[in-house]
Amino acid sequence: MAPRPGRYQPAREFHVVVLGAAQFVHNEWIESYDPTIEDSYRTQVNVDSRPVVLEILDTAGTEQFVAMRDLYMKTGQGFLLVFSITSASSLAELAGLRDEIIRIKDDEKVPIVICGNKADLEDQRSVPRTKGFSISQRWGVPYYESSARTKTNVDEVFVDLCRQMLRRDDASETYPEDSDRFDPYSYKYYKDKRKSRKSQNKDPHRPRCVVL
């Protein structure tokens, strides 16, 4: 990954991982979509007038490669957890994914957005809005209902995620690094981990543990 971004560096680059049972093709319905092109997953967005380059890793189609998830998750700094509002089971799967993300990133504050996709299929809805919001509250992450097909809330979802990542990124720079995390080869994600570790350590409101 890029060297440690300076505070006012113009375009930051973030890796977003899209996970979930419901595919969320962010550039759905363009004239002719070729997913095999490298650029099809890179996009630049402006978040509060700050340019951000997003690299989106969407693992659609490979849900059955369970062991791969770890690799994907390591890559990401922000996560989009997508379910379909037409499928209650797809929502149920998110909890496991979130646990895994938090475990792998070792960070309970990792930027996450929950996204109830297929909002255009209101008549087939089987996940009530309130359910989504209650989970959102419980996890402390924002909840959006979106439709990739009608392009509703697609950008918003990514912008929200960017804000979270930017905030963390900014915050992490004010703290010195600590190096308690050992990672023998994934130096690429090394820094992220340290950052997350560090913020975890410094955040006074963060739950340390525990059930007694």
Added chain:
Amino acid sequence: MHDDQDYRSSLRVAPLAIQKTDLGSESESSQTADDASQASTNLYSTDHITPPSTPDGSEEDLDAQQTAARPVFHNFLRAFYPFHPNFAISDSTVTLPLNEGDVVLVHSIHTNGWADGTLLVSGARGWLPTNYCEAYDPEEMRNLLKALLNFWDLLRSTVTSDGDIFGNQEFMKGIIAGVRFLLERTNCLTREASTIQRNEILRRGRKSLLSELSSLVKTAKLLQEMLRSYLRADDNVNEIIDEMILKAFKIVVKGVRFLDVLEEERRLRAPPAVNVMATLAEETYVPPTPPVESTATFEDAHGQGQEAGSRSDDNSHLAEGAQTNASTNKRLSSVTHLPTLQDIDCRNPVPYAGIACRPNRVSERLNSSHDTFLSYLGSFIGRLHLQSQSRPELALAIKQSATSGSELFAVIDTVCRHNSSESESLDQARTAMFDHIRDLVYSARDILSAVDPDAEDIIMPQDNSRLLVAATGCVKAAGECVAKAKWVLERIGDFDFENEQTGLGISLEVFEKVSESRPRTPETSDALVSKTPEATPEVKRSSKRSSRHAPLDKPLPQIPGAAPQPENRNSAQISPPASRPQSMIIGEDVFSVASSVSSSKPSLPPLPRLRTSISLEESYSPMTDNSHDSEYHSSFRSDTTSSSAGSNSTYLSRDSESSLVSQAPTRASTPDSALAPKSQPSMSELSVDGSAGTSEEVDDVESKLLEKTFAHELMFNKEGHVTGGSLPALVERLTTHESTPDAVFVSAFYLTFRLFCSPSKLAAALIDRFEYVGDSIHMASPVRLRVYNVIKGWLESHWRDSTDREALPAIRHFAEFQLGSLLPSAGKRLVELADRVSSTDGSLVPRLVSSMGKTSTSTAQYVPADVPLPNPVVTRSQHNLLSSWKNGGASPCVLDFEPLEIARQLTLKQMNIFCSILPEELLGSQWMKKGGIDSPNVKAMSGLSTDVSNVVADTILQHSDVKKRAAVIKQWIKIAHQCLHLNNYDGLMAIICSLNSSIISRLRKTWEFVSPKRREMLQALQTIVEPSNNNKVLRARLQGHIPPCLPFLGMFLTDLTFVDIGNPATKQLPGAGHDEHGLTVVNFDKHTRTAKIIGELQRFQMPYRLTEVADLQEWLQSEIVRVKESEQGTSQITYYRKSLMLEPRENTLKTPVEAPSAQANHGQKADLFSWMTRDRGQQNHATVAI
């Protein structure tokens, strides 16, 4: 393609500093042609950086529409106003001069309003102001325009090799279908169509369109031959391709012109077709200025020559046929189209009386006569936009306008007289209108009389503008006048004409009025005079009329012939019409109308005047008579002779002249063709061609057009691949007769058709294709054979009984009867296949493993079969370990074997599954649906991958000794390394994922025992499977990879998922549909992409040539089973716990102080992650209960 062209720098205008190419000599000629008109026309010439302001100030709305509100990119624009930059046209100019009606293929539009476009008429490319243009996309032309775009893209594309494109005639189909669509839509598909029969200009337009098409087809075939015979000097090929583009342009230009003529005809025809004005009022509220289409009928920069030709052609027909006034009238009117005649007809007392019931209300009459007047003025104004028009046309148009004007005038007059008290303002308006009409007539007269005998027989543009002002004035005045009259009528109430006079008398009276306003009746004109305040208009009018009467007034040299002609006219009227073409007969009616109108008067003044101009025309025609086809000529000639019987000497001389015209070989050497470079055959050349040798080819093209086809329902991309189409169109593509079908297309179709149509629908479409192709004899048998082959291929290699069974009865029936009757053996074969297919599992003829990817990989590079298999690297002791394990002994460890051999056996195991993946398992994202039940092998593959990862984790974590763990890690790194050597990316991925997972990677102490060298190796391996940048590294490696190779299946699955979800199932095909949305067609692009990905996957379905070590396989399997059984789907969590137990977290020790505060917080959250916090707690706080 355009290498040989002149490069022109943008000297003057080009808003961007881009060098634009031009079609070399082409542009020169067109510009020369333009020069002529330019001299006089360039009113709007300056050096523009921004486009010149929109020509007509009154058209602000147009302006807005053109520039501001243009979110849509229009591929074609049409100039509605001429644009001629002031400066002399030099080689360095890239600004395109536009003539009104020019159609431009737009490549890009700059934000400043200039567009980079190619002028179809000349092939010249340059910048042009978009505010002079409007989008051109008439429904009838849509397919042809689209085809041209495809054609342009295709011929200019460098992506595909020439051989691929031009090796067959597929690329021609779009154009042919486009022309067909145009003719079909306009009901002119066959020569016998009534529209064509009726209208000579249309007939010729159609013919020239077809001959252009046939010329293109011929060129295309030539090119194909050239490529086939490898006589390919590339220059030659490029030249031919350029020529083909130009020809395609010309086809479109002719199509445009054809449509223009047709529309004008329709427009003029529509109102009077109902004969009486009532409907006229409803149907045509003719706008003051006609749509551009009508204006453009004859003009085009390049077409000018041709048009001049055809126009003079008409006139020369005139000349030939114009023994009499009558035929003169007729020819002219047939130029301006029949409706006029019929319209005049209306004025004839007899038909009028016949339908006198309804339209006799004054208001009706007012409306209808106003409409008629406007329609004449409208078409007149429209024609004024031509750069040139012939005198006879002008004369006739003026005459018609004046006649209809006077009719309106008469109605107004009636209103005035009916209630004089209310009509004061009306009176004024009437007078104003009168003045305007008079102005118009005077202007026309002046222009017509100022004839220079040597000058071209066209009206100069400056005259046009004068006429334009006059005509526009008429429109305005008439509008006001009618409005006033309506207002008056509202007050005084509507009344019947019949009340005033009964029966025919009324209309006669009206007619009297008509003729009264015309010069003939002194008394009425007197009456008018007395009414008009100016007191002179009528006088002026009559003087004008008398000038018409008296040829003596004319300074024209041609007049001598005119004087004797009144008698001729009469004789013509008498002469039997039977010998004449239909149009002439109609023309005769006109004349008879005209004459009956005027017959009440002793002298027939106006017509001679017209005749004068015609004789002018005649003298002119020989020079430009170039676009006749012989057929037409001969028919006309015979006509000439038959009607010349009763003509006088003047007449005979003219006749001889005209026959000279038609027979003399001078045709070919027209000024136009002299200007035209060879690559741009002028119309005259073409038609000479056509009449000489290519009439069969034209017929051939015609018969092609008549064939039923769905080719217009196909969509192509720039490489010429099908991207969309209706089922019949796709089936047609599948069974094309001209070439063997494109292999990629066929395999994509077989693979994916179930996604867009049911098997029985496909069967029906194929059978339908078999049937309807029977109408086209020349291709019936190859196509039928192909239909048979497609069904055979389906049954043999692509049959899926579970879904396809429903199509079997139809296929069997087809085989037995339709096919069986024509090709008995083929029918028999199909029946056999149909029987076998329903009783066999699996395909009858195993399809090639990688039929789709075949082309991209050279088979020579596969490992040859005679290369000996490598010996397994298994030592005796390892064998012993395995056999003792099989006999119930302890299980060997992964460390006991050679990394290479484990990698090999793993690869074999994976490849076995990979090779058994069927293409249909990969369609429609079905491996993710219903638990992957329809994609067993895909599921097995991903399952195995996960299992391998788990085995890796398990074998590491099962050792409590750090060094042992490190040794296992090292072993797996080596195995992964060997996997890479074997090109087993799936195995590599599985191992790396596990080593890289948080479970293993967090084991810091363990990793400290792994040598830096191994760590580096791992890092190198890891970059290969790095998912960032859309698996960039992996994709690059797989690109063109030579099998044997086992790619990472997940990448294909992701790609397939995104193609499936990211591309809609259908597309809208603009133009071809039955509403404005176009036709909904299959998005074949999506399926092609799917097939391409699957084909790429299939390319790797090629087994490794390695020896299976049965014992080792067994052990691997047992390890997998063991891991599977112990984990039960929660492997990741279990392993993570194990990992934590082996090497507890270190960080928590650093912050024990914080622990208490955390306890209070977020109990709920902690609950959710109880397993985590528990683990943590367990290590750090003994107090935490598990």
